[in-house]
Amino acid sequence: MDEETPLVVERSRTEPVNHTRDVHILSWAFLLIFLAFGAAQNLESTINTEGDLGTISLGILYSSFTFFSLTASSVVRVIGSKSALLLGTTGYWLFIAANLKPTWSTMVPASLYLGFAASVIWVGQGTYLTSTARSHADDYNVHEGTVIGHFNGEFWGMFASHQLVGNLLSLALLKDGMGGSTSGTTVLFIVFLCSMTLGTILMCFLRKRDGKKEEGLQKSAVSFYSSVVSLSKSVITPLYDVRLLLIIPLIAYSGLQQAFVWAEFTKYVVQPILGEAGVGGAMAVYGAFDAICSLAAGRLTSGLKSITLIVSGGAFLQGIVLVWLLLKWSVSSSVPGIIYPLLIAALWGIGDGVLNTQLNALIAMLFKHDTEGAFAHLKLWQSASIAIVFFVSPYITLQAMVCAMLAALCISLAAFLFLTLKVERVFSSSSS
Numbered sequence: 001m002d003e004e005t006p007l008v009v010e011r012s013r014t015e016p017v018n019h020t021r022d023v024h025i026l027s028w029a030f031l032l033i034f035l036a037f038g039a040a041q042n043l044e045s046t047i048n049t050e051g052d053l054g055t056i057s058l059g060i061l062y063s064s065f066t067f068f069s070l071t072a073s074s075v076v077r078v079i080g081s082k083s084a085l086l087l088g089t090t091g092y093w094l095f096i097a098a099n100l101k102p103t104w105s106t107m108v109p110a111s112l113y114l115g116f117a118a119s120v121i122w123v124g125q126g127t128y129l130t131s132t133a134r135s136h137a138d139d140y141n142v143h144e145g146t147v148i149g150h151f152n153g154e155f156w157g158m159f160a161s162h163q164l165v166g167n168l169l170s171l172a173l174l175k176d177g178m179g180g181s182t183s184g185t186t187v188l189f190i191v192f193l194c195s196m197t198l199g200t201i202l203m204c205f206l207r208k209r210d211g212k213k214e215e216g217l218q219k220s221a222v223s224f225y226s227s228v229v230s231l232s233k234s235v236i237t238p239l240y241d242v243r244l245l246l247i248i249p250l251i252a253y254s255g256l257q258q259a260f261v262w263a264e265f266t267k268y269v270v271q272p273i274l275g276e277a278g279v280g281g282a283m284a285v286y287g288a289f290d291a292i293c294s295l296a297a298g299r300l301t302s303g304l305k306s307i308t309l310i311v312s313g314g315a316f317l318q319g320i321v322l323v324w325l326l327l328k329w330s331v332s333s334s335v336p337g338i339i340y341p342l343l344i345a346a347l348w349g350i351g352d353g354v355l356n357t358q359l360n361a362l363i364a365m366l367f368k369h370d371t372e373g374a375f376a377h378l379k380l381w382q383s384a385s386i387a388i389v390f391f392v393s394p395y396i397t398l399q400a401m402v403c404a405m406l407a408a409l410c411i412s413l414a415a416f417l418f419l420t421l422k423v424e425r426v427f428s429s430s431s432s
Contacts, residue, residue, distance in 0.1 A: 016139035019132050022207055023151050026085075026129065027158035029206075032199030034159060036192030037092050039166030040099060042283050045267050045393075047185060048102045052394055055263065057107040061095075062259075062387035064115020069380035072119035073372035081128040082208045088121020089200040096192045099185070119379055126375030129155055130364040131209045145303045148364045149357075153298010156356045160294045160349070163287020166192075171280030238373045243366055246419035247359075248381050249412035250311075254355040255382035256408055257318060259389035260401065261286065261348060268398045269325075270341045278341075286345040286352075293353030304365070307358045308420040314354025315413045317347050322406045326399065 044054030076084045091114035098110035133151045137144040173188045238244050261283075270282040297310050321344055359378065367374035393401075 017135070017207075019136035019139070022132050022209075023129070023154055025202060025206055026125070026132075027155045029085075029199045029203040030125070030155070031158050031162050031165070032195045032202065033089060033092055035162040035166035035169070036096055036195045038162045038287075039170045039280065039283070040096055040189070040192060041262055042163075042167065042266055042279055043170060045263060046271060046279060048099075048107070051104075053102060053104065053107060055390055055393060057111045058262070059387055059390035060108060061111040061115050061118075062383045062390060064112045065118045065383035066115075066380060066387055068116040068119040069123075069376055069383060072123040072379065073376035075120050076123045076127055076372050080208060081124040081131065082203075082206050084120045084124030085128065085203055085206070086200065088117045088124060089196065089203065091115075091117020091121075093193065093196050093200070096189055096196060099189050115383075119376075119383070122379045123372055123375045125155075126360060126363070126378065127372050128206070128209060129360075130371050130375075133364065135209070143302070145301070145361075145365055149298050149301025149306075149361050151298075152357050152361045152364070153295050153301065156353065156360070157291050157295030157298065160287055160290035160353055160356070163290060163349075164284045165287075167280040167283040167287060169280075171278075171284065174280065238367070238370060238377055241367075243419060244374065244377060246415045247362065247366075248377070249408070249415045250355070251359060251378055251381040252385040253405075253408045253412040254352075254359060255385035256389060256405060257348070257352060257355070258382075259386040260405060261345075261352075263389050263393040264398060264401050265341075265344070265348070267393075269344065273338055273341055282341050282345045285342050286349040289346040289349035290353040290356075293350045294357050297354050297357045298361075301357065301361050304362075304420055307362050308417070310354055311358045311416060312413070314351040314358075315409060318351035319406070319409055321347050321351075322402050322409065326402045326406065 041058065044058055045052075046054070048054030048057070079087070091110075095110045095114045098106040129151055130148065133148045134144060136142070136151070137147045169191060170188060173191070174184050266279045266283070270279050274282060293314075297314075300306055300310060324344070360375075363374045363378055364371065389401075
């Protein structure tokens with residue numbers, strides 16, 4: 001028995017870890033958590049209308065998200081990506097609970113705290129998923145860019161389906177015109193809380209991936225001075241990289257196009273035609289196409305060239321929708337008029353799926369030296385642009401918003417193409 005034991009130990013050392021297990025767990029956990037939050041977010045502007053409580057709460061949320069994104073990378077480095085994921089879930093749980101009794105005294109504090117929690121969970125997600133992909137590529141000796149693309153495709157495909165599942169739940173529970181009743185929304189938000197609890201429990205089964213880094217960072221984070229230095233490095237240092245500066249416009253646009261769906265599309269396009277209950281159905285279509293496109297885009301991602309082609313295609317589709325809304329859109333209750341919001345939702349979902357998968361894959365490939373800082377900037381600029389939309393939305397027309405979106409799309413795509421066609425070529429040749 002003593003002679004056989006070393007053989008067993010040696011065999012266990014040589015067997016590679018099944019990293020795809022953690023991708024599956026992470027994807028399912030986020031689906032359970034965000035099917036609740038995503039559907040609730042879509043309904044905020046239509047169920048909490050007194051004093052624009054729902055819209056303003058979301059504006060506060062994303063303003064807080066923007067501010068705390070400055071510190072999120074430092075928090076993730078200190079506590080580790082898995083702990084950051086678990087900490088982040090508490091904010092989403094509290095926000096849904098506040099919707100059981102939506103008042104200024106419950107929604108505002110919950111929105112402020114969720115801003116902090118969201119910044120931590122999303123930097124933790126990007127760091128954890130990238131670390132998992134790199135470990136898988138090393139253990140199985142496969143191309144890192146391909147693994148990053150596949151893992152991001154699976155995660156964002158599952159994540160995007162939260163719009164489908166969550167909004168179908170909303171549609172089912174509010175279909176009898178109970179959108180404004182206490183009983184309908186109460187049951188809905190209780191179901192959401194149960195889903196979030198299951199997602200949090202599932203997240204506990206993730207493997208811890210950055211233990212060695214944690215130890216060093218916890219020691220270096222003892223003094224206030226070292227914490228300030230770490231914060232300045234994580235926020236300011238990435239801005240010296242011209243590649244990040246050229247990606248920031250596309251990051252900001254990705255936030256704008258998400259907020260456009262939540263604040264403008266549901267309120268001015270879907271609700272006048274399909275009604276309050278129809279918001280869930282339209283967003284379910286959006287989520288279904290978002291999920292399918294995320295999975296497909298992830299499978300097709302292998303490097304910078306594929307990312308350039310996929311992003312350009314998604315931007316083209318969203319550009320068509322914006323021009324359509326700008327020139328020909330009019331509210332109609334006829335059969336073709338009912339189809340229009342669903343078709344727009346499908347095309348917009350395709351564009352969102354492209355941006356989510358490709359931006360995360362691009363950042364993971366380009367910023368290996370500072371993954372946490374790069375993902376912190378991703379959420380910083382996304383949340384800032386989302387907050388702007390929610391605060392400006394009550395005071396701007398749909399046509400004015402569409403014009404701003406179209407201009408932002410053109411600028412961000414031009415900067416992205418310059419990065420991929422010119423700047424990255426220089427970086428690649430100098431590194432080789």
